[in-house]
Amino acid sequence: MLQIPLWKRVVILGLCLLGILLALPNAFYTRVETHNDAVSAIETLGSTPEREADAGLWPSFLPATLVNLGLDLRGGAHLLAEVHVEDVYVDRMDTTWPDVRDALVAIRDQVGFVERLEAAAPGTLSLRIQNADAMPAALEAVRALAQPVVSLSGIGAQDLVVTGQGSTLTVELSPEEKLATDDRTVRQALEIIRRRIDEVGTREPTIQRQGEDRILIQVPGVGSAEELKGIIGTTARLTFHPVVSASATADTRTSAGQLLVQDIDEEAVWYVLESAAILSGEDLKTAQPGFDQNGQPSVTLSFNGHGAQVFGRFTSENVGALFATVLDDKVITAPQIREPITGGQAQITGNFTVESSTDLAVLLRAGALPAELTFLEERTISPGLGQDSIEAGRIAAVVGFVAVIVFMALSYGLFGIFANIALIVNLSMLLGVLSAFGATLTLPGIAGIVLTMGMAVDANVLVFERIREELKTAKGPSRAIELGYQRALSAIIDANITTFITSLILFLLGSGPVKGFAVTLMVGIVTSVFTAIWLTRLLVVIWFERRRPRTIEV
Template sequence: MQNKGLVKLFAFLFGLVSIYQLSFTFFTNSVENEAEEYAINKVDNTVANYVQERAEVEAKYLDSVANAKKFIGFTYAEAKKKELNKGLDLKGGINVILQISVKDILKGLAEKSKDPTFNTALENADQLQKNADEPYVESFFEAFDAIKGDKKLASPDIFANRTLDDDIDITMDDETVKKVIREKVDDAIVSAFEVLRKRIDEFGVTQPNIQRLGNSGRILVELPGAKDVQRARELVSQTAQLEFWETYNTDKLVNFLTQANNLIREEQAPKAEKETTEAVQDTTATAEEDTSSKIDALLDTVDTDSTAVEVVANPIFDLDVREASRGRNVLGVYSKEDGEKVVAYLNRPDIRALLPAEMRYTKFLLGREVDLKAYEGRNVRLLGQKGVELYAINANRDNTPPLSGDVITDAQGSFSQNGEPSVDMQMNTRGSKIWEDMTGKASKENTNIAIVLDDIVYSAPGVSKGAIVGGRSEISGDFTILETKDLANVLRAGKLPASADIIQSEIVGPSLGQEAIDSGIMSFLIALSLVLIWMVFYYGKAGIFADIALALNILLIFGVLAGLGAVLTLPGIAGIVLTIGMSVDANVLIFERVREELTKGKGMKQAVADGFNNALSSILDANITTGLTALILFIFGTGPIKGFATTLLVGIVTSLFTAIFITRLFVDWQVEKGNKLDFATAMTKNLFRNMTVDFLGKRKVAYIISFLIVAGGLASLATQGLNPGVDFSGGRSYVVRFEKSMNASEVSNTLADVFVEDGVKLPPNVKTFGEDNQLKITTKYKIDVSGTEVDEEVEQKLFEGLKSYLPADFTLEQFVDSAEDKEIGRMSSVKVGPTIADDIFKASLWSIFGSLIVVFLYILLRFRRWQFSLGAVAAVFHDVLIVLGVFSIFWKIMPFNMEIDQAFIAAILTVIGYSLNDTVVVFDRIREFMNDHPTWEFSKTVNSALNSTLSRTLNTSLTTLVVLLAIFIFGGESIRGFMFALIVGVLVGTYSSLFIATPVMYDTTKKADKEKT
């Protein structure tokens, strides 16, 4: 080998740089362990909010040492930016994809136009989007063009308005306007991205990730390590539409509320009386079965002291939990559910008609949900629980507030005069003047001013000391310090230009993440140990050299990932472990070729040189085909799948370097010293030597066997189908852990009673996930409805349905809490909306067909015969169909998850890569034999080539299978289905390269030769 000194220098430098990159991870981990230990010692574990307090103490400790602790000249804060990032599935945290509402943006640009053509086009665009791949704005243009008639986009009542006065005038044609609108929509999405970025920068998690996804209006937000799910949801989805309104005092609405209460009572009372009478009659009709006891039981349910009858008596007043009114502008205090019910009553057109003429634009808003400790001493019926206050807002015809949040120049968490956490805001000059006028009027008229954020009243203070000059204001309420910090952060960052719906989310608890790390490390060490032992057992001293190269390869992989700032995920660890199994393939190819050269009687030095040179072509071809599929997976994949592709790509490059150059260094060093190298042990020296298997003679039997297996799989696919995961079908999926073993069917039947939509029960799909006390629960309940409120509702219903299986004192907060030491409850959750599920499915199909096309073209270019490409692609289709068939047949039987999701697509692409890797090595040897033995019969050439590669084929397959089995058994439940697909793929891939790809190539070549003659 030439330039050995240069290779040594590069190996030394690469190794040194990798150690340097990884050293930051070791440093930051040690500091974080110190912080965790400090917090454990500092916080009493008996306090109610132990986990939150411990997290805050831990964060404060890390803040205090951020610039104090140093490592080789770098502070902890600087080192943190250089450490190896851990993904959501390893660290726990939150991952969401937000859809910025382009519809809202268009409405804003059109100044909420009432034009019927414009609004109909928006409605039609909603329908078009269900089956469209194009951005929403293009669907809107298509819908508008279909119904516009003589109407123009540049009409004064659409886009030729004050908002767009500098960009659009009434003389412009539609195509020109469309260009402007596209730019404005894109600007708005960029603005939303920047608002979210500013919020997230101050959220308090390390290494957050936020990125735009194409031009679809989607934004990916990853918060690894975030534990407070609700806080993170509000942060990313809150529009932050801040408004200041005057409120009406209670005395102005007493008559209205009384009239509304009486009207609703008159509607409900007859209905209730009728239902009671009918129920008693029904009971009497079955008197033979114990009449008296049944009537007594029914009468107990309609006792005059019961809450049900009280609600009928006074539908508005009796839901109020207070015994006496409090505050001049608080209309009532309710549970959140009752508050929403009362607002729905008050917004009915027939009820609103009861309002005085001068108050007809009144809007009724609820406050934020808070503890009811402020009402202590007033016999509050919900004392110790949470409630909301009801306010009447003095609104106007256009629903335009006197003052909005765009005047805020700064906001900081602070403390009110009574020492409670609050938020101080500073306004600009324009806002200060309006604020002075508003507060002056409120002080004179003895009214309050409501501070409203996204239609929720955060506080409604009175103004008793005259107008407030200078533009300073305060938001107070039952806040925690963390809540004031987040609220100030949101106000400083500004409002989103449109609503942001969470269309995909994944939440992983830290305990589940730690288990993933432990299982990943376990599978990694076991797989590595098995491969190292096998290489020494099979190749002796040469195997030791391969092991050293493999160890360097692993160091380089982790070092490169840290240097690139890549995120290490559980599939990423699987990719590294798989790389270990596949990277030995290069060494196996080299060692087998050297053994062949030695068998020919060549001297050691010449045999080594020829062996390395002859193996190079096969190594490059095999790794390029695998690399092409990994590259396509990287392009089309998202999240963890992209992590898998990244590690696979990095692993291919580092494997080539270590196998071709590092192993060669050690082998040459031994040869130059005159030491003997057999590239085998006594037990393996003659293994697979002089094989004469007639592979082509058995091809017809193989065709029949493959046909039967594929046909059986296709039949199952047609009848039983596959088990689509939420990635492709949409839905919400939860992993829930219990104290004892659970019956999946029983739980599904129980949950069917709570997941009821439009009167129809929707039993969820429930399956044991790993241990028998852990279930994976997937439901499509309200998946078409977006919003954090719906997510919370589904969690609430899930908790209600599972309550009987949980400890008696277990609360909803404990169930959904992401505590590090959590043993039971919701461990993780995934939500995928139907639109993005459809997009993921399409992208997956493109990735599969794209990889097949690219590889077909590469093999055609490399071997210059279409028969080779056809054989390779036929084998790939054969392998993919068998894997799909196996999943279709066994997904209801196997005790582990066999969903068809993005991870499964990654497995299919890896199977394609592996199958092609194996096939290309065989084809490369056939091409070599064709050149070396032009006078041989074609069948002899092919069979000889297959026999000569048999040792390599079986050796590589065995090491890869050992690795996959180690991950399958020890690598954690979340990737077990993924590994099973790979195991099946490696088995059929090895078989197909010998009995499908080569025979198809042979038969089509023979047919082509016959046609020529």
């Protein structure tokens, strides 16, 4: 007999109502989006009457999650960036130089004086020792600084290759360490780009690695590619260097281990700095915009434990010296150390505006890009083009939906109407699940939804055709309906599992639009199986219990 326990009925209807409730905000997309933006602004920037009014556009007790629109539907910016991984080799050698120097100073009685030379190639460290006969001892001392490569592909290898010829000693990264460094650099750049974009509140960006040293960036809702480049294009590499001297000319000669850097505001002022930084942006704990003692905009820095210790020790030992703050190869400020700074905090001052100090704080909080980016491809998709895509997708979905509704009603009568009700609930649950997970809907995703509609009624077609067959042999309509659902179940499960596996492969191996199609198709398969097997059966059982027909027509 057709029987569904009360608890199952409650669960089925409860899940359907939950799906409809989660999908409801998408019917009021603009209003809910304005509400969400206002709530986020109130939490971060404080309350204003305008923000409170916008937050009141949607009831707080209702779900407010939306299906995010992808780049092809919303418009936005597309960038393909190449990471200059070789830049990291140069920085690595600069930070290695003090350790190499100290190791050779420890055996000065053998090697004599040590002088750093101009590198023969980028990413190498060259130096000359006074006593060429002591080269074996020098090689041994420097090779002791090498560490194992932290990489699965570099197991057993060392990170430094040290060679000597005559009185010249050369240090460079090993091939295994270069591969590991390249991978870490691109991964770090990927994460920092994501953090910078998240800081400015953009919705559902697509940030993916492509190849060995390229990153694909797609951000819906951004006005142009130039605006997106402004968010992520600044390297924001913050370092602190001792000042050797100041000069009014760019022709000032520097020695090995020194840098000639221009002042960011005064183009006629140049500083000779020690190339080895005392601290870097990696030692920052946080950065916040503020005001200095004169009421001018500034940026307040807080160092982590290691940074605070190094900063306090250096300022204690160098009272009266100049200390330069360098951002992207420009000196922001070079004040004199008047007293030890041991509190773990510092302040960057300069010709800032409130907006520029806020932007700098955002960049520093997100972290410094480990290497420079070159934008190989940039494209802006206008909101108008996105709206055209939405309209085209909407027309396709409506046409497909109406065609399926009419076909089912004409083919199966009342049972077809039950299938149509389940189809409407299925689409609502699909949007509800996508909203709950914050998924991004793309134009291929709309194609996945259209395909889901056909697959949703396909399960009902199998059931209804099976019921027709059982009516010819079964004893009564109740038994025919029960056997129809039981014997069609295996075919429904098999068909949907194979499609789900195919969608999963597309999701794992595909990228961009392919993933969007696969996500909507996978979610649609789950919701369509649920509505076809459980919801339509519940509707048929409720109808059968009320009418008790002696015969049925499918």
